[in-house]
Amino acid sequence: MLNLIAGEFAKLKRKKIVPFIVLLSLLFPLLVVYSSKMGMGNDTSVEFLKGRFDLSYTMMLGYGLVFLEPCLLGILASMLFFMERDNDTFKNLCVIPVTTSRLIAAKLSAVLIYGIFYTLCNFTFMTFFTWILNAGIIYDIGFKLAFSFIFGIGITIATLPVIVFIIYFNKSYLISTLLSFFYAILNWSVLSIVEINLSLVKIINLFPTLCLMNWSSKKMLDRMADRHLLPEAYLLFPSDIWAFVVLGITLVLSLLLMLNFYKKWTR
Amino acid sequence: MSDYIIETRNLTKKYGNQASVSELNIHVRKGRIYGLLGRNGAGKTTTMRMLLGLTVPTSGEVRIFGNPIQGNEKKILPRIGSLIESPGFYPNLTATENLKIFAKLRGLDNENYIKRALELVNLPYRDKKLFSQYSLGMKQRLAIALAVMHDPAVLILDEPINGLDPIGIAEMRSFIRELCDVKGKTILISSHILSEISLLADDIGIIDHGKLLEEESLAELEQKNRHYIHFTVSDSRQAAHLLETVFQTRTFKIRDKNNIQLMEMNLPVASITRCFVENGLEVSEAHLCEETLEDYFKKVTGGEGIA
Known part of the structure; x- marks a missing residue:
């Protein structure tokens, strides 16, 4: 299995997606930290400066990862999943033999590793820029790093539905990219609708990405130095069990569908 | 096994x-x-x-x-x-x-x-x-x-x-x-x-x-490849008769009025041709033919051939 996963990484050699991921994980934190720095004012209290670091971190999670990462992982997944189709290499793998389920597992593992890598890169660069631009006090690094790691796993699982659609449609990279963006826009739209009409708050956590975002917010809130949230915001937070069930169902259902669709078009 | x-x-x-x-x-x-x-x-x-x-x-x-x-x-x-x-x-x-x-x-x-x-x-x-x-x-x-x-x-x-x-x-x-x-x-x-x-x-x-x-x-x-000698003569029936009587062979096939194929390869072509001419037949063609693998495959596949 390790060889299969290593193979998936080797197949991406010279593909521009990898430097693109690194570049994006560099630029977005810079943007986030810079905007946090702009809103600092003259307050130099420790609590406030810690709050700025927390703000940068939550913005990184909320915008950079919740909405950008599924797009990125969707594009990456389409490259990995279409690779065998486009290059007619599936037959070479089958005669080794490599089963479809093992191949899917390897491809998803590669997506997961990239997901975690991107999340950790984001965090590392965000911390680095906070230090360079003096945009807050860096603290609670261990927790934030570990949380980024968990978040990386969560967001990869939350991205699986879009990968299912990419495999189902089995079209070009452009369609896959559009599907990934559509998924991000869908999440944004649901979030916007709920913000307008809070009675719909219960449906928001049925969406894996938003559920993960809200669950993360809840977890972060316990650690934050600065806690200025409206009481309505607490309605958004799902319980741990709810979050695990939603992501668990997403994972199982997506894997079953992927296996079914991928087998269909490689038969 | x-x-x-x-x-x-x-x-x-x-x-x-x-x-x-x-x-x-x-x-x-x-x-x-x-x-x-x-x-x-x-x-x-x-x-x-x-x-x-x-x-x-x-x-x-x-x-x-x-x-x-x-x-x-x-x-x-x-x-x-x-x-x-x-x-x-x-x-x-x-x-x-x-x-x-x-x-x-x-x-x-x-x-x-x-x-x-x-x-x-x-x-x-x-x-x-x-x-x-x-x-x-x-x-x-x-x-x-x-x-x-x-x-x-x-x-x-x-x-x-x-x-x-x-x-x-x-x-x-x-x-x-x-x-x-x-x-x-x-x-x-x-x-x-x-x-x-x-x-x-x-x-x-x-x-x-x-x-x-x-x-x-x-x-x-x-x-299985057939080898034969192909004769084009003025009268294939008379040629067949000569092959039967003079050369004691029946391994031939009359294709039409002028063409006859001799399957027996041991017989001397020059003697046969001379015999035909001496008996008043005009011989315009006599050559060795080989049915190639391709011909064979054409036959097997119903005449469409392979490549």
Whole structure:
């Protein structure tokens, strides 16, 4: 299995997606930290400066990862999943033999590793820029790093539905990219609708990405130095069990569908 | 255990109502080259795909090394090298990088396997050229390198000379021959090019419209080839009479009023011609004819020929 996963990484050699991921994980934190720095004012209290670091971190999670990462992982997944189709290499793998389920597992593992890598890169660069631009006090690094790691796993699982659609449609990279963006826009739209009409708050956590975002917010809130949230915001937070069930169902259902669709078009 | 390394039993593949391969029974013996000959669309590739488990048969069975392929893939497939249809590799990688991926999946950690395979097909090891920059011939060579890299006992090669230049074809031919003669590999090769199969194969199976029409050794096929002497004369009936009375033979065939074919090759052509002329016949043509393999295949396939 390790060889299969290593193979998936080797197949991406010279593909521009990898430097693109690194570049994006560099630029977005810079943007986030810079905007946090702009809103600092003259307050130099420790609590406030810690709050700025927390703000940068939550913005990184909320915008950079919740909405950008599924797009990125969707594009990456389409490259990995279409690779065998486009290059007619599936037959070479089958005669080794490599089963479809093992191949899917390897491809998803590669997506997961990239997901975690991107999340950790984001965090590392965000911390680095906070230090360079003096945009807050860096603290609670261990927790934030570990949380980024968990978040990386969560967001990869939350991205699986879009990968299912990419495999189902089995079209070009452009369609896959559009599907990934559509998924991000869908999440944004649901979030916007709920913000307008809070009675719909219960449906928001049925969406894996938003559920993960809200669950993360809840977890972060316990650690934050600065806690200025409206009481309505607490309605958004799902319980741990709810979050695990939603992501668990997403994972199982997506894997079953992927296996079914991928087998269909490689038969 | 069966004497055959590869054997199919009533192998059938249907797409909808259309049978791509129908009741196919092929038998590949150990250490021999079996040529599956057929026109484009005859069902060669579908057959090979079924042999490798890439396509599930509608009915029938594939047995390799005496065991059914279905359910024994993990045991059987690592002992087979294959090239099916076009060479499939990752265009953004070099030949060595491509082979490395597959070598690792086959559990070949030693890079010597890759080096040796590339040397066998005359491709450079650790070359910087990407697969996407390869010519069709080079791609085909790389596919062969992949097929032989793990030193399999059996090779299943679907149209391996596709895209090769004449020198490349000759090299490939001697390479495949050597694999069989020196290394004792059993090879199943498909082609729509008759001359290639006749130059390479020990046994030949002719497939047409998904059905196996003939399966024989090349030697047997060659024995079937008819040799005859063709005469064009003013009266073929009189010529026949002379052959019967003077030369005591009945092995001839009157084609029409002026043409007659003598099957017995031992009789002297000059004497026959002189006899015909002395008996008042005009002889405008007398020559040795050979029914070629192609003629034979045309006959077998219903007159459409192979390539």
